[in-house]
Amino acid sequence: KAGVTQTPRYLIKTRGQQVTLSCSPISGHRSVSWYQQTPGQGLQFLFEYFSETQRNKGNFPGRFSGRQFSNSRSEMNVSTLELGDSALYLCASSLEARQTQETQYFGPGTRLLVL
């Protein structure tokens, strides 16, 4: 069974631009979560989607948004990019809406550099 895939793997943007990242979960997984990883802040939860609905959202500004499609694929969008948005963005999928016993499986991540 294929793992979580993320595209693109690397991205360079300039301040003020917007960017869309894509995530395809493991086949059969219905929940997709997004995380941001930076050297300063570590790994931080962005949001979780299940059945095309956002279930939870982390403490990030409204410039960060996402959506999930009927096939469970998810996209996240960052508008008006800032230098501080440079990070590794990780997508994770799990079978069901996250409960304490659900394991999240991560993709390889998208490395975003904002210049």
Add this chain to the structure above:
Amino acid sequence: AQKITQTQPGMFVQEKEAVTLDCTYDTSDPSYGLFWYKQPSSGEMIFLIYQGSYDQQNATEGRYSLNFQKARKSANLVISASQLGDSAMYFCAMVGGGADGLTFGKGTHLIIQP
């Protein structure tokens, strides 16, 4: 609020030795899950092992075992017979009953020396 503390920023271990990575957690939820992930330099987070708060026995997965001490709120990862390929960042994470996503520690950079 939930919190994960990993007190070892980095560790050097000789190949074939066992290694223990420390993790303490803080939560007021009676139901929670604890996870360990490995992150090589490539960036992908690889799931290693899971322990539920109500599990009576310590979790094991091959060379990985989790030393779960609930009263001390401790969930240390033990890697037996370390290999060069074990060199990576290791993250302890948890999720509680009403949590917004996994809460991660700051990680431990493990380097296995030949």
